[in-house]
Amino acid sequence: MGRVLGLVWEKRPRVWGLLVCAVVGAFVAGESPSSRISSPQRRSASSESEIILAGEHAVVHGSAAVAAAIDLYTRCSLRLLPLADDEAGAAVLELDLRDPGLTFSWPCAQLREALLTEEVAGAQEARPCSPDRLASIARLLEEHEIPEAKVWLSAGLSAFLFLYTSILGCRPGKVTVSSDLPMGSGLGSSAAFCVSMSGALLTAAGMVAAVDGISSKGTGWELVGKDDLELVNQWAFQGEKIIHGKPSGIDNTVSTFGSMIKFKKGELTNLKSRNPIKMLITDTRVGRNKKALVAVNSISEEVSSLVELAANDEIAITSKEEKLAELMEMNQGLLQCMGVSHSSIETVLRTTLKFNLVSKLTGAEGGGCVLTLIPTLLEKVIAELESQSFRCFIVEVGGQGFQVCQGGCSCFNGDVV
Ligand SMILES: Nc1ncnc2c1ncn2[C@@H]1O[C@H](COP(=O)(O)OP(=O)(O)O)[C@@H](O)[C@H]1O
Ligand SMILES: C[C@@](O)(CCOP(=O)(O)O)CC(=O)O
Ligand SMILES: [Mg+2]
Structure with a gap:
């Protein structure tokens, strides 16, 4: 694989970033479950993977660790589908995972019945996944035949269902995920997955927005403000908890904020x-x-x-x-x-x-x-x-972190969305 460039521990401007990709299309019609979900667009979000220079494992127990973002990205694209389908009982939530080459689909009515009994979607504050909800998600996944060799995906699928239904409710949509990095190899793919997913969902929910006019190196991807990144990071951490059990939070933090950080007991110091x-x-x-x-x-x-x-x-x-x-x-x-x-x-x-x-x-x-x-x-x-x-x-070490794109971004194998 003729891979990416060399370097860097370099000084970078501390601008926080998020890229959302908006593609014109026939999408949302009717009232959304959240009044803030307003725009009929496709949203894409991109987040970086990371390396841990020192302190993995120990960081879970409260020691310091040092990690840096690297320029291998995971991208998540979300297209909200017409609510009219839902009224007709035909609405689905689809997930297209490009890397393992698998697609999944859940009828919205089934999701609503199985998952939204105990709480209503609302994205303003990240909430943990309750054991009951996790058990309901596991039951939903049992109905899908995940190939034996790819059974490790189920933790990511659980995180997806939790994040989607918690942030957007059971509304119809299509989510596509693609990544540059190997999964399960220590480069924080789970965190990059949760960060890009949370970012795309929160952007669609109107909770996170690109900062006007700040784009990343002329790529079309735009940056988001620090408070929005905090929210993305908090939701991503809830997703990481589903995949990892008891993560320290270092992976999702560096994937969201980029650059190089020292991380200790949940606190981040920019290096x-x-x-x-x-x-x-x-x-x-x-x-x-x-x-x-x-x-x-x-x-x-x-x-x-x-x-x-x-x-x-x-x-x-x-x-x-x-x-x-x-x-x-x-x-x-x-x-x-x-x-x-x-x-x-x-x-x-x-x-x-x-x-x-x-x-x-x-x-x-x-x-x-x-x-x-x-x-x-x-x-x-x-x-x-x-x-x-x-x-x-x-x-490249110490990159920009989480980003979103407002259109014209190269996302999946060079496809421009
Ligand atoms: N691009 C992706 N597509 C689907 N699932 C993903 C993707 N990236 C990460 N995941 C999820 O994250 C899991 C890998 O996380 P983990 O074992 O923590 O390894 P690491 O974070 O070191 O890459 C996968 O099993 C899968 O559930
Ligand atoms: C081992 C650990 O320090 C890093 C996470 O590992 P990984 O990037 O998911 O392989 C665990 C943690 O900090 O939560
Ligand atoms: Mg991980």
Whole structure:
């Protein structure tokens, strides 16, 4: 895969972002369940994936962790369908998941009966999914034949049904999701899924809007304000809880706000990285298994101080890189002690070490992706890793976070919506 660019721990303007894509079409007719759902448009929202530079697992137990957005995106597009269908009993909610290549459909009447008994949709405040509601969602999913090999999707489907019905009620609509990143590989695909989904839904609900005139690098995607991003983040966290159980919230936070952050006990500190740093991401292509989480230490605190340290000449930059490499090695050692590494990760570590490069796993455990600190261009390493059937991404660290598009955005495999 000829992947994305290199770099960066760079200074970026702290503009918060959201892109919604509005395509003209014959959509909403009649009264909406929420009076704020006003515009008959398609909404698309895009959010970034992320890497954890230090502190995964420990962050769940209250330690600090450092994470950065990378420029691999998940996009969610929502088209509200005519309410007239609903009155005729023919309305459906459709979900098209492009990556696993599966589509799902639920009659709105069935959703209404199964899910909206206990609470009314309303998006102003994120609410957790109650155990009863989760059980009702699970019963709805049982009726769908999810292929055995893709059964891991069901957590994402539950999060989808929860977010959609909580934010938009049981109104008819079609949602499409597509992503650049591997799922279940430590790059926070679940968070990117929940953030882009929440953003598209909240935009359609009229709760989140693009900031006029602020677009992202001339792409047609537009940014949204900080308060709106907070709301997107809160809903996305509720979705992550369905997928993960007890997430720390670091993944959805960095996916929403972008850039590079230190995250501790739900609190976010923006890190202003002073020097560009390249990371290579290697996907071991080994599916992960989830195990127990264990606390780690203060490596993350050191990493976050280090990235903010200005290095002005080559010697200082090199010594900064060496220190970062040392911290990554220590963190990987601890992760290995916790038993959350994998033989494929060790193979990547040995391969990169042959070139004097330091690596660590990122995200959860037992497979997934590995980060390698890149001091110089390393096509040779990439070629060797790819010759062993690994998949490599070189990514831009510290990106823009969640974005929406008001039309003319390239969304699904280059389709402009
Ligand atoms: N593009 C996508 N399409 C459908 N489901 C997705 C997508 N991205 C993420 N998911 C959901 O998120 C889950 C992966 O999350 P997780 O195991 O936390 O791995 P990670 O967040 O490290 O990628 C998938 O099993 C699926 O339910
Ligand atoms: C392992 C953990 O630190 C990161 C999440 O892992 P992943 O990106 O979903 O693979 C868990 C968490 O912080 O919630
Ligand atoms: Mg995840």
